[in-house]
Amino acid sequence: MPAPLLDVADARTRVLHAAAPLPAEEVAIDDALGRVLAEEVLAPHDVPPFRNAAMDGFAVRSGKGDRDLVVVGESRAGRPADVPVGYGEAVRISTGALVPDGADAVLQIERVDDRGERVTLLEDVAPGRNVREAGEDVRAGAHLMGPGRRLTPADLGVLVNGGRAAVRCARRPRVAVLATGDELLPPGAPLGPGQIHDSNLVTLQALARGDGAEVVLARHVPDHAGATRRALGEALEAADVVLCSGGVSVGPHDHVKPALAELGVEERFWRVALRPGKPTWFGARGRTLVFGLPGNPVSAMVTYLLFARPALAALQWAEPPAPRRAVLGERLLPHPERDECVRVRLEDGVAYATGPQGSHVLTSMALADGLAVVPRGKLALVAGDPVDLIEI
Ligand code: AMP
Numbered sequence: 001m002p003a004p005l006l007d008v009a010d011a012r013t014r015v016l017h018a019a020a021p022l023p024a025e026e027v028a029i030d031d032a033l034g035r036v037l038a039e040e041v042l043a044p045h046d047v048p049p050f051r052n053a054a055m056d057g058f059a060v061r062s063g064k065g066d067r068d069l070v071v072v073g074e075s076r077a078g079r080p081a082d083v084p085v086g087y088g089e090a091v092r093i094s095t096g097a098l099v100p101d102g103a104d105a106v107l108q109i110e111r112v113d114d115r116g117e118r119v120t121l122l123e124d125v126a127p128g129r130n131v132r133e134a135g136e137d138v139r140a141g142a143h144l145m146g147p148g149r150r151l152t153p154a155d156l157g158v159l160v161n162g163g164r165a166a167v168r169c170a171r172r173p174r175v176a177v178l179a180t181g182d183e184l185l186p187p188g189a190p191l192g193p194g195q196i197h198d199s200n201l202v203t204l205q206a207l208a209r210g211d212g213a214e215v216v217l218a219r220h221v222p223d224h225a226g227a228t229r230r231a232l233g234e235a236l237e238a239a240d241v242v243l244c245s246g247g248v249s250v251g252p253h254d255h256v257k258p259a260l261a262e263l264g265v266e267e268r269f270w271r272v273a274l275r276p277g278k279p280t281w282f283g284a285r286g287r288t289l290v291f292g293l294p295g296n297p298v299s300a301m302v303t304y305l306l307f308a309r310p311a312l313a314a315l316q317w318a319e320p321p322a323p324r325r326a327v328l329g330e331r332l333l334p335h336p337e338r339d340e341c342v343r344v345r346l347e348d349g350v351a352y353a354t355g356p357q358g359s360h361v362l363t364s365m366a367l368a369d370g371l372a373v374v375p376r377g378k379l380a381l382v383a384g385d386p387v388d389l390i391e392i
């Protein structure tokens with residue numbers, strides 16, 4: 001008697017319960033793109049660190065005074081002037097250069113008659129004009145960013161401005177990917193009768209890498225009890241997370257669950273009220289998580305997105321991604337017993353199914369912007385209804 005179907009939300013709760021955050025490590029800022037921050041970062045100094053010119057021109061004292069000025073020096077980017085600006089004086093200045101003492105404004109070069117040693121301002125200058133104050137971007141001591149943030153290119157720049165050459169990030173989860181099935185051939189191999197190409201090994205690795213994981217092992221496994229046990233044993237030694245596709249149904253050639261039991265992996269759930277993805281299996285050995293994903297290519301991807309992606313986020317100290325809201329563009333009938341993930345494309349925020357939804361139709365996944373969740377039951381969803389949208 002197979003186990004009853006578990007709610008998707010309950011299944012996800014069990015996954016997150018088992019996903020303890022990985023230790024943090026020091027990461028050079030050059031390598032930190034996409035990594036998840038594991039520390040609180042405060043600005044040690046103002047950014048910009050000093051008052052500087054927003055334009056090329058002349059640093060002057062503001063007001064309605066004499067507009068004919070003597071040029072007493074030059075302040076260039078990285079090379080401040082060694083003189084202050086007095087009455088009747090100006091300092092030639094470049095964008096980003098320190099505004100010298102005495103000056104409180106910069107008049108851009110286009111508004112100045114520049115004769116080398118002397119200049120004439122063509123207009124009066126208001127205080128603060130073309131001056132960027134110290135700390136205008138960030139004040140010393142301000143909170144820059146905290147744990148759980150996946151670092152973007154702009155974040156890296158902000159951290160550099162905050163004086164950092166390295167930051168503490170969660171260690172990348174080590175992921176092992178196994179694809180079971182005697183029918184599977186590697187990419188590019190000519191197909192014989194009854195054979196197909198192994199797409200899951202590639203898509204699952206790509207998904208895991210996209211979610212910040214390091215793939216430490218990726219292997220095809222024949223439908224053979226001993227081979228399955230050996231491959232899973234190695235994967236368990238090497239990885240924080242094992243993604244194993246196929247072989248979790250109840251057929252005579254499905255060896256994954258018995259092998260996992262023999263290896264001491266404790267089952268946390270099997271079979272979810274989800275379409276596609278019903279036979280999904282999840283378990284743990286110590287801190288190592290094991291996902292037995294269904295072999296159908298769409299099911300493997302959908303169940304990865306629903307269960308493995310949140311786990312990888314949690315291992316990296318990040319919030320599991322929350323679904324967005326979208327509006328349906330067409331009527332969708334629910335499955336009576338299972339929540340359905342319908343592959344949809346979005347047009348101006350309105351979701352339309354990408355065509356045939358069979359769990360072997362991988363092109364409909366490639367066309368999709370997300371998965372619309374149609375709750376199980378009797379109630380059809382109609383155009384205009386809101387739906388949860390899981391991003392792909
Ligand atoms: P299984 O979950 O092993 O019963 O496989 C279900 C379906 O998915 C079968 O049609 C398999 O041929 C197919 N399948 C299993 N593994 C893969 C894979 N790695 N790549 C592509 N299709 C697969």
Ligand code: MG
Pocket residue numbers: 180181182246247295
């Ligand atoms: Mg199989």
